[in-house]
Amino acid sequence: MKPSVKDFSLWCDFIERGFLEQEFLQHINEAHFMGATSNPSIFANAILHSNAYQEQLKNLRTQPNLSPKAIYEALAIEDIKLAANALSRLYAADKDYGYISIEIDPMLSEDTQKSIDEGKRLYETIGYENVMIKVPATEAGYEVMGALFREGINVNATLIFTEKQAAQCAKILDKNAKTNARAVISIFVSRFDSAIPTPADNLPKLGVLNAMLCYEAIEEVGNPRIRPLFASTGAKLKGLNPDYYITNLIAPHSVNTAPLATIEAFLSAPQERAIPWLEKKEILKQISQIDMGKSSLESIQQTLFDNGIKAFKESFSQMLAKLGSL
Template sequence: MNLRQNINYSIWCDFIERDFLENEFKTLISDGIIHGATSNPAIFENSITNSPAYKNDISSMQHLSQKEIYEALAIKDIKRAAEILLPLYEKDSNDGFISIEVDPTLCDDMMGTIEEGVRLFKTIDMPNVMIKVPATIAGYGAMRELTSMGINVNATLIFTPNQAIECAKALDIGIKKSTHSPKAVISVFVSRFDRACDELCQTKGLETAKLGIINATKCYHEVEKFANSNIRTLFASTGVKGDDLPKSYYIDTLIYPNSINTAPLDTIKAFISTGKKQETKLLSLQECDTYLKLLNDNGIDIEAVSQQLLSDGLGAFKVSFAQMLNKLKN
């Protein structure tokens, strides 16, 4: 079954590094395994500070500020990824995208996010770049304005159905205002719910490794209600920690029509070798709500967990960003 053709389902790679782009990345694309890519501050921190591929560029830019060095490195990589992915985008504009995230310290600054998003998009100057914006109050306004200007957006750090709805509302308005038909994805984080709640579920005799899937499925239903073909749900945070689950678990269980899964390299490789290659049976909204009520009845406050995960996610990206900037000056 060709999942991409039959149900508009794609796998994107949640990783970017300069040497990887010129080698394995191209192979994964030519083999028809991945059809896009994503990045975030933590990925860039790992790549820029650990790969020797950036050493010479960093040394030659010591006269610049830390953020200027970072942006020069990130823009170079994102532009190159966009060039490699461009044939996919030109063939099918639903795919072939690469995302770059705005400075995570701007998460509560709508105008700052808009200004940086516009600047990054214009500087990279590729049609298949998405500007990644966190799903905060300020972020919703930024998503709306960026898409209204024809800029593709990746709404990120979605943990609740309400966040998914607010993102979809903002993106739907912005896309319909634009004359350029921009594309958007709504990135729902999956596995972090299970890592946060599995131990508690186990003590209450409830099934583990299920909440992330149920919550993500409910978010997916809410996005699909908007019936905007330019907006797709993207399942993120789909790597497995430990050996209790199959490595491709969070891909196998979320193969839904009109969706994307962005996964780490080892997860993608596990999916290729052992994963399921057919559409997943879609749980109904009623089934999702029944399960979430069961957790609530057992004293598990999903809203509180969601808020903590969002706070932790925003905080982790800020820390990664700061740590990376600190390492860019000799």
């Protein structure tokens, strides 16, 4: 692995059956990444646009009365099992590595008990210890992630946009850390820089600086089994180095989950940071100097969170509708 920073690792933010059956294990063996993540949008894109699912779909259609969600779960669980099995060697060597995550139905994001029940069911059905159940940081989600973590289920707290969210997730998980389960708290990064005017020097900073604040809030809790994870790290702005959101967020005791192309760009490029890691006072100072147009940081954070929840729900609904019409 290229980075030499202690306890920093890359995970691949991509799931697709053909990839899992072919290149995935090679990337693991070559230490390109040490874990993987998924979300409803990734699964929707994979299932609806890849031919690799056709045989299983054909078999599922022969089973009577299967709902679109049951079909989706059968497909997704098979992918998660493939990934978990491939990553199991890393997990066996060190319980901090070798994880794959699957998200609870985003339609349940405000239903505490149904989310807890689904999280438990998914974890038990998949049957691999190195699976993380992904829970969005809604008001209901805080209780869900605590309940799952308390029972020894690994948790990926997701859709983190604010320092307050990051701190609340870390405190709840720490309070419920009754077992040796592991958790990551997924801080979304690049979306901030698409939400504000492009800076004159074409070096967006808000996403990175906000992520630094969230990282510090998590690390202040001081639980070694709860790590910050930088997510949404593909470079979307024109002219930006593809590995920008990796090189700027290499920190101890952290994970960066990125698209495969972003990881490959990072591993093949010289390692350097455009923004040095800063103390909180300096982070806040630099954030205050950023042109956010007519918006405030708080309004941008709320909009990005709302849009994130909405996007996952829409992707999930569209996928279920398509599966139901096949």
